[in-house]
Amino acid sequence: MFQLEELVRPNILTLVPYSSARDEFKGEADIFLDANENSLGSPLTKWYNRYPDPLQWKVKEKLSAIKGIASRHIFLGNGSDECIDVLLRVFCEPAIDNIVIVPPTYGMYEVSAAINNVKVRKVPLTPDFQLDLAGLEKAIDGHTKMIFLCSPNNPTGNSLDRKDVEVLLNNYFGIVVMDEAYINFSRQRSFVPDLPDYPNLVVMQTLSKAWGLAALRLGMAFASQEIISLMNKVKPPYNINQATQDLVLKALDEVGQVNDMIRVLVDERGRLEQELKRLSIVREVYPSDANFLLVKVDNATGTYRKLLDNGIVVRDRSNVILCEGCLRITVGTETENDALLKALIH
Known part of the structure; x- marks a missing residue:
């Protein structure tokens, strides 16, 4: 049975996150003298002398309407790469735990794991680029915290068989990360609507591909409120800058x-x-x-x-x-x- 607390690193469970000035303040105000910002403004516009919303609620509200999922189930990262890194830091004990990847696949899963000193186990896809379920079963042990899947897959371009993914979700009680960076170009259905059925599922998407916003570096993770809360606990306080938030808000009006x-x-x-x-x-x-x-x-x-x-x-x-x-x-x-x-x- 899936038990989130047993998967999270103990130090993360007890971590008291950094509390920023904007985290502590709730409500409306006219004068901000709490965050040691430059009160005179900036060389660009007055807006950029203030720290951005640390939890990007306005962006999440717009995404919520587009994706059909509540804002509290959304994490925003400085690109999907930050989502990957944060997940590794939440769940994987360095030099002890491992993740499983299914090559050929996106290279940053392995690179981020190496940076975090997390072991990587590889179960290659079948010759027709589908999951080797028997191989995955053999590779998983008590220290396998996460399996990273990419569908449509990079670099092969195909979608993984949905039934195979569901078998994995129903029989593996670690975290399954489904990277849907290219889902907008596919006729396949996203796994986002299935999140209520799978508490161990994290779905990643991005604004870099179909939305054409690669330069802004905004990645998204969708998961249970409990997993999103852990990710917010670990991320840097102001990980999405104000310029990115402003431009993304404009772009999200152009569906x-x-x-x-x-x-x-x-x-x-x-x-x-x-x-x-x-x-x-x-x-x-x-x-x-x-x-x-x-x-x-x-x-x-x-x-x-x-x-x-x-x-x-x-x-x-x-x-x-x-x-x-x-x-x-x-x-x-x-x-x-x-x-x-x-x-x-x-």
């Missing part, structure tokens, strides 16, 4: 525009897939639910360098398990995709 961009990118993904399949250099284009394609080509490293010579940067994934001979190609604009195809032909 229609974002949906239009998603449609264009999905259409271009389909066109690019078909055009790539016609090229003699291409051996396989793997099905994708993301805004990129994994493409097996002749001489992947040479092709990568050839594209660089033409001023086009893609990702060489040929040294990654199950991705031998492959390039990961982001779906660009129509003009960019045409330039890519032209460079591959000549």
Whole structure:
């Protein structure tokens, strides 16, 4: 049975978090003399001399309406990478506990674990890029605090079989982190609505992909109120700056525009897939639910360098398990995709 308290590091359970001036003050005021800010303002605007809301409630309220989940179930990080790091610090005792990842997958799970001195166990995906449930069962022990999954998966682009994920959620009583960075490009249903059914589930999403806000660095984690409270306890006091909060609030009013961009990118993904399949250099284009394609080509490293010579940067994934001979190609604009195809032909 899932017992949250047994998974959390003991020092985190007893941790008294830093209490910022804005945490302690509730209500309205005209004069703020509590946080040692510059009362004269800043070279930019008056707003930026004040510390931002440490819990970003206005942003969470807008996200709540869009995602259909209460604000208290939302954690905001300085990119999804901060969400990953905070989860590791909440649950994993350095040099004792371990996490499980399913390569090929997003590289920051392993990097963040290494930074936190947390052991990593790897259970590769099957040849068709799905979960190896038997392998996962063998890899898990009493010190396995978290399993990181990515769906749609990076770098393969496919979605994980939902039934396999549900089997894992129902039979493993540690934390399952589902990274849905590319979910907006997929027809698959998000796991966010399923959070009430799985107290051990954390779902991550981002504004860097479909929303086109990569430069603002805002990642989201959705989970039970208890897990979100622990994450807020551990995060830096003012982890999301005011400029990011202001710009995100404006962007969240433009859901229609974002949906239009998603449609264009999905259409271009389909066109690019078909055009790539016609090229003699291409051996396989793997099905994708993301805004990129994994493409097996002749001489992947040479092709990568050839594209660089033409001023086009893609990702060489040929040294990654199950991705031998492959390039990961982001779906660009129509003009960019045409330039890519032209460079591959000549």
